Amino acid sequence: MLKDNFVTIRDVEAAAKHLAGIAHCTPVLTSRTVNQRTQTQAFFKCENFQRTGSFKFRGAYNALSQLSVEQKHSGVLTFSSGNHAQAIALSGQLLNIPTTIVMPDDAPAVKQTATRGYGAEVILYNKWETNREELAQNLSQQRGLTLIPPYDYPHVVAGQGTAAKELIEEVGELDLLLVCCGGGGLLSGSAISAKSLSPNCKIIGVEPERADDATRSFYSKTLQTVNNPDTIADGARTPSLGKITFPLVLEYVDDMVTVSEEAILRTMFFMWERLKIVVEPTGVLAAAALLEGVVKIKQGRVGVIISGGNVDLKQVGQLFQ
Amino acid sequence: MLKDNFVTIRDVEAAAKHLAGIAHCTPVLTSRTVNQRTQTQAFFKCENFQRTGSFKFRGAYNALSQLSVEQKHSGVLTFSSGNHAQAIALSGQLLNIPTTIVMPDDAPAVKQTATRGYGAEVILYNKWETNREELAQNLSQQRGLTLIPPYDYPHVVAGQGTAAKELIEEVGELDLLLVCCGGGGLLSGSAISAKSLSPNCKIIGVEPERADDATRSFYSKTLQTVNNPDTIADGARTPSLGKITFPLVLEYVDDMVTVSEEAILRTMFFMWERLKIVVEPTGVLAAAALLEGVVKIKQGRVGVIISGGNVDLKQVGQLFQ
Numbered sequence: 001m002l003k004d005n006f007v008t009i010r011d012v013e014a015a016a017k018h019l020a021g022i023a024h025c026t027p028v029l030t031s032r033t034v035n036q037r038t039q040t041q042a043f044f045k046c047e048n049f050q051r052t053g054s055f056k057f058r059g060a061y062n063a064l065s066q067l068s069v070e071q072k073h074s075g076v077l078t079f080s081s082g083n084h085a086q087a088i089a090l091s092g093q094l095l096n097i098p099t100t101i102v103m104p105d106d107a108p109a110v111k112q113t114a115t116r117g118y119g120a121e122v123i124l125y126n127k128w129e130t131n132r133e134e135l136a137q138n139l140s141q142q143r144g145l146t147l148i149p150p151y152d153y154p155h156v157v158a159g160q161g162t163a164a165k166e167l168i169e170e171v172g173e174l175d176l177l178l179v180c181c182g183g184g185g186l187l188s189g190s191a192i193s194a195k196s197l198s199p200n201c202k203i204i205g206v207e208p209e210r211a212d213d214a215t216r217s218f219y220s221k222t223l224q225t226v227n228n229p230d231t232i233a234d235g236a237r238t239p240s241l242g243k244i245t246f247p248l249v250l251e252y253v254d255d256m257v258t259v260s261e262e263a264i265l266r267t268m269f270f271m272w273e274r275l276k277i278v279v280e281p282t283g284v285l286a287a288a289a290l291l292e293g294v295v296k297i298k299q300g301r302v303g304v305i306i307s308g309g310n311v312d313l314k315q316v317g318q319l320f321q
Numbered sequence: 322m323l324k325d326n327f328v329t330i331r332d333v334e335a336a337a338k339h340l341a342g343i344a345h346c347t348p349v350l351t352s353r354t355v356n357q358r359t360q361t362q363a364f365f366k367c368e369n370f371q372r373t374g375s376f377k378f379r380g381a382y383n384a385l386s387q388l389s390v391e392q393k394h395s396g397v398l399t400f401s402s403g404n405h406a407q408a409i410a411l412s413g414q415l416l417n418i419p420t421t422i423v424m425p426d427d428a429p430a431v432k433q434t435a436t437r438g439y440g441a442e443v444i445l446y447n448k449w450e451t452n453r454e455e456l457a458q459n460l461s462q463q464r465g466l467t468l469i470p471p472y473d474y475p476h477v478v479a480g481q482g483t484a485a486k487e488l489i490e491e492v493g494e495l496d497l498l499l500v501c502c503g504g505g506g507l508l509s510g511s512a513i514s515a516k517s518l519s520p521n522c523k524i525i526g527v528e529p530e531r532a533d534d535a536t537r538s539f540y541s542k543t544l545q546t547v548n549n550p551d552t553i554a555d556g557a558r559t560p561s562l563g564k565i566t567f568p569l570v571l572e573y574v575d576d577m578v579t580v581s582e583e584a585i586l587r588t589m590f591f592m593w594e595r596l597k598i599v600v601e602p603t604g605v606l607a608a609a610a611l612l613e614g615v616v617k618i619k620q621g622r623v624g625v626i627i628s629g630g631n632v633d634l635k636q637v638g639q640l641f642q
Contacts, residue, residue, distance in 0.1 A: 027348050027350075029348075029370070032372070046597075048597040049350070049596075049597055051353070053597060110594070269634060272599050272634055273431070273599075273634055275370075276367075276369040276370055276374060276598060276599040276600075276630035277597060277598060277599065278593050278594075278597040278598065278599060279597075309597035313590060313593055313594055313637075313641045314638070314641050314642060315638075316634070316637055316638055316641070317635070317636075317637055317638010317639060317641070317642075318638060320634045320635050320637070320638070321635060321638075
């Protein structure tokens with residue numbers, strides 16, 4: 001039950017049941033190199049290995065699986081820069097629910113292709129001319145589709161919380177949990193799980209310096225926004241936290257930090273070269289906070305959520321020059 | 322005990338004991354996409370996540386840990402195009418044994434740097450002018466170093482066999498095991514383990530078309546060679562199977578197949594994009610045989626050894642264009 005849009009560990013547990021046998025219980029990687037370099041014991045929860053290549057599948061599938069029969073029959077619509085789009089598209093395919101995705105026309109080709117590959121209808125828009133929330137609201141009403149927003153939706157938040165739940169259940173209690181932050185769905189869901197399953201765990205959200213709206217919101221306790229920020233971490237280009245995620249972040253998150261574009265790229269290169277995993281820029285935000293020393297910790301047990309691995313491989317050569 | 326240079330499952334078991342707590346028990350990944358596409362149940366044993374980024378650490382550490390006190394004190398020497406070099410270098414560092422590596426001067430920069438980073442002395446040579454085995458033999462005698470060749474050495478073969486042993490112990494018996502083949506150390510070690518632990522498992526070795534010496538040797542039952550083959554799979558550029566590995570391959574391997582350069586690149590792209598793992602060209606040989614339909618199998622349980630992930634990321638953009 002979701003009371004007053006406030007998500008609890010019970011909702012995360014319910015989501016875990018919906019996802020059992022459907023979502024991957026993703027592997028947790030460790031690295032002696034990372035542990036030596038940071039003087040911590042780090043556990044990387046690899047949601048880049050999740051279905052559709054990111055944690056977004058958890059929230060999307062949980063949300064779609066809890067719709068009414070009528071809603072399922074009519075179909076759903078969402079707006080997304082990519083990973084939530086694929087997640088909704090695959091969830092719709094698995095649950096036999098028609099899906100429509102509103103996507104910026106500069107979204108990576110690999111994400112557009114994958115979304116269409118799961119059978120979704122993709123509607124492109126120009127992000128400089130169009131407000132995506134308004135476009136999605138209008139389409140939703142015109143076509144009778146249920147809108148499943150990418151983060152500001154209780155069942156989405158609850159679904160995202162299952163990744164941290166699995167992590168803590170597998171490796172035990174943590175001293176610190178680092179989570180990237182765009183709209184705050186993964187961050188608030190993770191924080192709900194961590195505070196319940198590892199009460200002494202400190203939770204820190206990580207944003208790009210160039211898209212630091214959530215950090216400013218956290219410190220000012222007033223919702224701050226940023227428009228089309230110029231960061232390589234495309235999953236963190238969301239304008240602000242949501243009506244649901246902002247209070248959750250204020251309630252459960254201990255601190256927010258930011259990392260530079262250079263730190264994101266260095267960490268991405270490190271994760272690919274040394275850990276041998278393909279991680280997208282947004283996916284390394286939490287790891288960057290640890291590896292670049294933005295978050296100070298010694299000797300502790302640190303959970304790091306690797307949020308996704310959807311990157312256009314043809315562009316990687318340019319990134320890594 | 323290694324009798325007459327013939328390696329048995331007992332030697333693999335002994336190697337597993339030496340490696341326990343030192344080598345990673347690497348994760349096994351599965352992919353619904355791969356299973357749907359191939360109509361099999363595929364298990365990828367990810368030695369790209371092994372220490373030093375490839376399976377080579379297993380054989381190297383096993384070999385070095387079984388040297389006499391005098392041999393350890395004097396140090397070891399090897400010749401390698403890269404992965405065995407890093408593996409010997411790290412093993413030497415861990416066991417406090419001085420290491421000297423003879424390496425072609427065109428070996429990937431990432432491999433040269435990593436080898437020196439583990440404290441090894443690196444001696445470069447021009448592969449068009451110098452026979453590496455002769456150079457290594459001469460240096461070994463001049464300096465009193467024990468030569469640990471990259472594959473034709475019983476304790477190396479036994480160590481490499483531990484990867485397939487772990488795979489079968491984790492996922493159960495297999496119908497087919499696909500293993501890449503350069504000098505045959507990993508292939509023969511894997512075959513020894515598979516025939517013992519999963520007696521009905523068929524073992525197939527996979528080579529690049531352009532470096533098909535082992536395939537020709539297997540069919541002709543006479544050792545065939547190839548010199549400096551022009552394949553992107555640098556780990557399979559070895560001139561031939563060895564005195565120890567050739568008889569083992571004839572005894573335990575069921576078939577040999579080859580894959581084209583295009584198939585290697587397509588499979589590499591697929592593994593990076595869909596499985597989100599960084600795999601080097603040689604590392605995808607076995608996967609290519611499955612994904613490109615070179616090996617015909619339906620409905621079976623297929624083990625695929627991903628041998629390594631050491632690739633120069635700055636060159637990846639060119640590979641994937």
